[in-house]
Structure formats: C-alpha cells, structure tokens
Amino acid sequence: MKNKMIQSASIIGFACSALFLAVAGCSPAPAIPPKEVKIQADDKMKFDVTAFEVKPGQKISITLTNIGTTPKFSMGHNCVVIDRNVNLQTFLDAASMAAATDYVPKDFKGVLAHTKLLGPNEADTVVFDAPYIPGEYPFFCSFPGHYSQGTKGTMTVKQ
Numbered sequence: 386m387k388n389k390m391i392q393s394a395s396i397i398g399f400a401c402s403a404l405f406l407a408v409a410g411c412s413p414a415p416a417i418p419p420k421e422v423k424i425q426a427d428d429k430m431k432f433d434v435t436a437f438e439v440k441p442g443q444k445i446s447i448t449l450t451n452i453g454t455t456p457k458f459s460m461g462h463n464c465v466v467i468d469r470n471v472n473l474q475t476f477l478d479a480a481s482m483a484a485a486t487d488y489v490p491k492d493f494k495g496v497l498a499h500t501k502l503l504g505p506n507e508a509d510t511v512v513f514d515a516p517y518i519p520g521e522y523p524f525f526c527s528f529p530g531h532y533s534q535g536t537k538g539t540m541t542v543k544q
C-alpha cells in the first residue's frame with residue numbers, strides 16, 4: 386500500500402515536469418488562462434461592457450446576456466467581433482440583409498466570432514482565440530440600427 390502511494394506520487398511528479406517542459410520548452414507562448422468576458426445588452430441598446438483587453442492569441446470566452454424585455458424580432462441582440470481591417474459600414478450593410486442568419490452575413494471574411502441573436506433572458510457564449518496582431522478590434526450588435534445607437538465596444542489586443 387505504502388509502496389503504491391510512493392509510486393503514484395512519482396508518476397505525478399514526472400507528469401508535472403513533462404508538462405512544465407512542454408510549456409517552457411516547446412510552446413511559443415506561455416499558457417495564459419482564458420479571458421472571460423460577460424456582457425449584458427438591454428432595451429436601451431447598450432452593452433454594459435464597452436472595452437476589454439486581451440493578450441495576443443489568448444483564448445477568450447464572451448458570454449452575452451440579453452436582459453431586456455422587448456421581443457427578439459424588434460430588439461434582438463448579438464455580439465459580433467470583427468477584424469480591425471474590415472470596413473465596418475460594409476459589414477453593417479451586409480448584416481442588415483442577413484436576418485436569416487442572425488444578422489451575421491454568411492461567409493463574410495473577417496468575422497472573428499459571434500454569438501447567436503438573443504431574445505429577452507437568453508444568453509450565449511462564444512469561445513475563440515484573440516488575434517496575434519495588437520490593436521483595437523470592434524465588437525457590437527449587428528441587429529439593424531443597434532450599432533449606431535451604441536451597442537458596441539472595443540477589444541484591445543495588447544502584449
């Protein structure tokens with residue numbers, strides 16, 4: 386019994402040092418814990434979080450909750466993150482015609498992540514990797530008119 390415990394302790398020790406070597410020796414970036422961002426959207430077309438910062442390549446989880454009470458067809462909210470070189474107006478124009486796909490135009494190049502379109506009391510989480518290029522990336526609701534009303538924010542990628 387005692388022997389067995391010593392044996393498993395050394396196995397754990399070995400596994401830990403192997404993991405340490407993998408992280409320190411082979412991986413280009415040290416393991417950083419995922420960034421968790423929780424955003425609420427309401428009937429006033431505002432996000433309660435309008436800015437957050439991530440490290441290049443860091444895993445991000447964005448959870449959007451619609452805390453409004455107005456039905457989804459007239460006040461749905463989503464959270465879309467786009468690449469910083471995407472022309473915002475071009476995207477919004479395409480989004481306004483994409484009701485069938487939650488106002489996220491299908492196959493649009495430069496969409497980094499997006500949640501589902503949410504009605505009252507609904508929530509959705511999207512997990513993705515931050516870009517490696519530092520800079521400011523817009524996130525917003527692509528429901529027609531909501532961006533201009535202020536349902537938007539900035540994700541900053543910073544070393």
Ligand SMILES: [Cu+2]
Pocket residue numbers: 426430460461462463526527528531536
């Ligand atoms: Cu919205």
